[in-house]
Every structure is written in C-alpha cells, then in structure tokens.
Amino acid sequence: MDPQLVVIGGGPAGSTVAAHVSGLDTVMVEEHAAVGSPVQCTGLVHPRVVSLASASETVLNTITGFKLFFPGGRMLDVGSDEPKALVIDxxxxxxxxxxxxxxxxxxLLTGHRFQGFERTPDGLRVRLDGPDGPRYLGTPLLVGADGYKSGVGRGAGLGPCREMVRGIQAELDVRLEDQEKVEVHIGSNVAPGFFAWVLPCGERTRVGLGVSSGHGAPSQYLSALLKRRGLDGARRIALNAGAIPIGPPKRTVADNIILVGDAAAHVKPLSGGGLLLGMRSARDAAQTAMDAVANGDLSERFLSSYEDAWRADVGKEIERGMLIRKVFVGMTDKKLDEAGRMLDRDDVREILATGDIDYPSKLAAPLLRKVPSLIKFSPTVIGQLLRR
Ligand SMILES: Cc1cc2nc3c(=O)[nH]c(=O)nc-3n(C[C@H](O)[C@H](O)[C@H](O)COP(=O)(O)OP(=O)(O)OC[C@H]3O[C@@H](n4cnc5c(N)ncnc54)[C@H](O)[C@@H]3O)c2cc1C
Structure with a gap:
C-alpha cells in the first residue's frame, strides 16, 4: 500500500517529523546505508536541544564559556558558572x-536515494533508486528533510536559500587542557565571512571553520589554523566537509510538499547551528501533515499553516540573525579589532557571559547600552535590529 507520508532524509529533521506524525502510515527514506553517517556537524548545542530530543546519553562534554580571538591577536575570555552548551555525539x-x-x-528505508517526483491525480509518484534499481512510491504528501542540497526543494521549485557557507572540520586525537571553553577565531585570514572553532571534546578535539563563497577552499584555511594552533601534528580521526544554508527561501511549501530543516535553511545565520531550529520546525511540519491528511487538503494554501507556524516560532530570531550577520560580514579585520578593543572590559564580559547560543540577538540591546559607540559599525542595520 502507498504510504500517506514520505519523508526524504533520515537526519534530525526527518526523524523528528516521522516520530511526531501519529496515525499516518509513513516511510522515511535515507540514501546512506545507515542513519548518522557521515557526520557533518560539530555537535555543539544548547542543553535545551538535548532535552528536546531526550538525548542525554549522547552528551560528551559540557562547555561553560568561550575564548574569542580577534584578527590582531586580542583574546576575549568569557566564562560562566553554568553549562552554556553541550557537545554531543x-x-x-x-x-x-x-x-x-x-x-x-x-x-525506514535506507540505501535508497530520492531521484524526483511527478504529479498524479492522487498526489505524487516519488522515484527512489536503491540497490535493486528504481522503486516508486505513491503518496499524497512528501516532506523534504534532505539537507542543504535538497533535491525535493529543487524539484518543487522552492528555494534556494539566500547564501551557502562551506564548512570543514577535523576531529583530532588530542586532549586540550581547557575542557570548558570553546575557542572562536574570526578574521579574513582565518575564516572569511564566518568563524573558526576549536572545541574540546575529552580525548578528542574538533577543529573547523566556515568560509563564505568567493574566498577559496575551506581546506586551506583549516591547514593554516591547525598550524597556527600547533595542532597540525595531531592524528586526524576524521575529516568532514559540508555546507551551511543561510537565510530561508521565500516559500517552504508547495502543493503536496513541505521542506524542513536544512532543506528550508532552518539554521541560525550567525553560528550555523541548525539542530534546534530544524527539530522545532519539524514538529510544526508533523502537525500540519496530520491536519492536511485528515482534511484531505494537500494544497499549498492548506500547508501554509506550517510555514506560518515555523516563522512565528523561529523566524524572527533567524531574521535578527541575518541582520547581525550583515553587520559582521561588513566589518574589515581592522574594524573587528576595534570592536574587540571596545568589548574588552569586565562589565562587557559579564553581559557576554549571560548570552544564549540560540538567541544571540538578545545581547544586542544590553551591549549597545554599555558600549553605545558600537552602533557606528553599521548604524542603519543595527537600528533595524533594535526595532525588531
Ligand atoms: C561543519 C558543520 C558544523 C556544524 N555544527 C553544528 C553544531 O555544532 N550545532 C548545530 O546545531 N548545527 C551544526 N551544523 C548544522 C547541522 O549539522 C544541520 O543544521 C543539521 O544536520 C540539519 O539537520 P537535517 O535533518 O535538516 O539535515 P541533515 O542532517 O543534513 O540530514 C539530511 C539527510 O538527508 C539525506 N539525503 C540527502 N539527500 C537525499 C536523497 N536524495 N535521498 C535520500 N536521502 C537523502 C542525507 O543523507 C541526510 O542523512 C553544522 C553543519 C556543518 C556543515
């Protein structure tokens, strides 16, 4: 029998949709032989993500602060007594x-790759390629949780996202002395248009970075960072590359189709974290999927309730993050160093220590109250940010 729902992608977004559609006959399709690999993630999340997923068994380390390295060498050390983030497997x-x-x-259908769909009087006919050749599934509703390359989104004419940042990460067989703070490095020679990280993870260390388009291969920046950090001699256990979609497309639904997670760029524009937003939006998608099938209405208009729900939930913080990113990418190394000088004060560090990695925009107003001259880096955009 044809399923009532086909979910493409066995990542966190796809699995969350599939786990929350009670009563719907659902098939989840994953192109790899097993879910979970290859890993394309640092695994740094706020503790609320682990609670949301009831996944405490996956926690490897607790992070209580960060060290922010500016291009000219200044380092801002911000600590807290509370767990600020967790590192997960x-x-x-x-x-x-x-x-x-x-x-x-x-x-769960692993080892099957979504190849496209065609419209039929009853909904969609989805083509999958598997070990035994092509296979077809008829369904009224298709969820594209197939990541940043989303073939479902392309096929439905949804997208693209506004920007794609390329990421790379090495997992090293080395234990850092400081196990509580994540290092963040910024600057055009380190990670143009994004940032680099050095994350302690017990006996291992994750070193990675993102690069916005037009700045050359991320691997060359990674080699330079490893060298500068004195980690180039450490044994590499894994090397992963991926991309981070920034800025959701205008529409994330079409007739019979919903996009969720990275496929819909449900990602924090400043940090590239997508687990929380993807999983929260996936719950909204599951609710709309159940309502749509129950009502027999799979039109774009009906499915728009999903789009309204995720925009009301996480859309505002994404838009604020886009504005902060605009200010950040507009700053030269010289301006970043100048901002570093302005922020290097005990009272500012105290504010930074209250930050929440999922809601960076909440720091904007208190920081500007303490250091009003920060506004000079982009008066118009910072003004827009404060009004949102
Ligand atoms: C270098 C890097 C570091 C990151 N670090 C963090 C972090 O620390 N914290 C955080 O919150 N986020 C992080 N992210 C982002 C995070 O990994 C993603 O936001 C998250 O994986 C999105 O989940 P998803 O389920 O939408 O997509 P994915 O996890 O990408 O899952 C999509 C799934 O669909 C499958 N698929 C794709 N195409 C097809 C097809 N045609 N047929 C069948 N299956 C298909 C894929 O194999 C995959 O399993 C990072 C990303 C990168 C690149």
Missing part, C-alpha cells in the same frame, strides 16, 4: 532519533 544522536521514529511506526 552527532552520529549517536541521529541514530537515536531515527530509532524513535521507527518505534512510533515509521518504516
């Missing part, structure tokens, strides 16, 4: 979520 995290989806009744 991303492979195990994905496995756990997909196991939950299966426990809730979804059928």
């Amino acid at each position: 991303r492979r195990r995290f994905d496995e756990l979520l997909s196991e939950r989806a299966v426990e809730h009744g979804a059928k």
Whole structure:
C-alpha cells in the first residue's frame, strides 16, 4: 500500500517529523546505508536541544564559556558558572532519533536515494533508486528533510536559500587542557565571512571553520589554523566537509510538499547551528501533515499553516540573525579589532557571559547600552535590529 507520508532524509529533521506524525502510515527514506553517517556537524548545542530530543546519553562534554580571538591577536575570555552548551555525539544522536521514529511506526528505508517526483491525480509518484534499481512510491504528501542540497526543494521549485557557507572540520586525537571553553577565531585570514572553532571534546578535539563563497577552499584555511594552533601534528580521526544554508527561501511549501530543516535553511545565520531550529520546525511540519491528511487538503494554501507556524516560532530570531550577520560580514579585520578593543572590559564580559547560543540577538540591546559607540559599525542595520 502507498504510504500517506514520505519523508526524504533520515537526519534530525526527518526523524523528528516521522516520530511526531501519529496515525499516518509513513516511510522515511535515507540514501546512506545507515542513519548518522557521515557526520557533518560539530555537535555543539544548547542543553535545551538535548532535552528536546531526550538525548542525554549522547552528551560528551559540557562547555561553560568561550575564548574569542580577534584578527590582531586580542583574546576575549568569557566564562560562566553554568553549562552554556553541550557537545554531543552527532552520529549517536541521529541514530537515536531515527530509532524513535521507527518505534512510533515509521518504516525506514535506507540505501535508497530520492531521484524526483511527478504529479498524479492522487498526489505524487516519488522515484527512489536503491540497490535493486528504481522503486516508486505513491503518496499524497512528501516532506523534504534532505539537507542543504535538497533535491525535493529543487524539484518543487522552492528555494534556494539566500547564501551557502562551506564548512570543514577535523576531529583530532588530542586532549586540550581547557575542557570548558570553546575557542572562536574570526578574521579574513582565518575564516572569511564566518568563524573558526576549536572545541574540546575529552580525548578528542574538533577543529573547523566556515568560509563564505568567493574566498577559496575551506581546506586551506583549516591547514593554516591547525598550524597556527600547533595542532597540525595531531592524528586526524576524521575529516568532514559540508555546507551551511543561510537565510530561508521565500516559500517552504508547495502543493503536496513541505521542506524542513536544512532543506528550508532552518539554521541560525550567525553560528550555523541548525539542530534546534530544524527539530522545532519539524514538529510544526508533523502537525500540519496530520491536519492536511485528515482534511484531505494537500494544497499549498492548506500547508501554509506550517510555514506560518515555523516563522512565528523561529523566524524572527533567524531574521535578527541575518541582520547581525550583515553587520559582521561588513566589518574589515581592522574594524573587528576595534570592536574587540571596545568589548574588552569586565562589565562587557559579564553581559557576554549571560548570552544564549540560540538567541544571540538578545545581547544586542544590553551591549549597545554599555558600549553605545558600537552602533557606528553599521548604524542603519543595527537600528533595524533594535526595532525588531
Ligand atoms: C561543519 C558543520 C558544523 C556544524 N555544527 C553544528 C553544531 O555544532 N550545532 C548545530 O546545531 N548545527 C551544526 N551544523 C548544522 C547541522 O549539522 C544541520 O543544521 C543539521 O544536520 C540539519 O539537520 P537535517 O535533518 O535538516 O539535515 P541533515 O542532517 O543534513 O540530514 C539530511 C539527510 O538527508 C539525506 N539525503 C540527502 N539527500 C537525499 C536523497 N536524495 N535521498 C535520500 N536521502 C537523502 C542525507 O543523507 C541526510 O542523512 C553544522 C553543519 C556543518 C556543515
């Protein structure tokens, strides 16, 4: 029998949709032989993500602060007594979520790649390529949770996202002395248009960065960072590359189709974190999927309730993040160093220590009250940010 829902992608967004559509006959399709690999993630999340996913068993380390390195060498050391973020085993995290989806009744089809769909009088005919050749599934509703390259989004004419940042990360067989703080490095020679990180993770260390387009290969920046950080001699356990979609497309639904997670650029524009936003939007997608099938209405108009729901939930923080990113990418190294000088004060560090990695925009108003001259870096955009 044809399923009532086909979800493409066995990542956190796809598994969350599949686990929350009670009563719908659901097939979740994953192109790899197993869910969770290859890993394309640092696994740094706020503790609320681990709670949301009930995934405490995947936690590897607790982070209480950060060290921010400016291009000219200044370092801002910000600590707190509370856990600010957790480092997770991303492979195990994905496995756990997909196991939950299966426990809730979804059928998981691994080793099958979505190739496209055609419209039929009853909905869609979805083509998958598997080990035994092409296979077709008829369904009224298709969820594209197929990541930043989203073939579902392309096929439906949705997208693209506004910008794609290329990311790379090496996992090293080395233990850092400071296990509580993540290093963040900024500057045009380190990670143009984004940032680099050095994340302690017990006996291992994750070193990675993002680069916005037009700045050359991320691997060359990674080699330089490893060298500068004295980590180029450490044994590499893994090297992963991926991309971070920034800025959701105008529409994330079409007739019979919903996009969620990275496929819809449900990602924090400043940090590139997508787990929280993807999983929260996936719950909205599941609710709309159930309502749409129950009502027999799979039109774009009906499915728009999903789009309204995710924009009301996470859309505002994404838009604020886009504005902060605009200010950040507009700053030269010289301006970044100047901002570093202005922020290097105990009272400012105290404000930074209250920050929440999921809501960076909440720091804007208190920081500007303490250091009003920060506004000079982009009066118009910072003004827009404060009005939102
Ligand atoms: C270098 C890097 C570091 C990151 N670090 C963090 C971090 O620390 N914290 C954080 O919150 N986020 C981080 N992210 C972002 C995070 O990894 C993503 O936002 C998250 O994985 C999105 O989940 P998803 O389920 O939407 O997509 P994905 O996790 O990408 O899952 C999509 C799934 O769809 C499958 N698929 C794709 N195409 C097809 C097809 N045609 N047929 C069948 N299956 C298909 C893929 O194999 C994959 O399993 C990072 C990203 C990168 C690149």
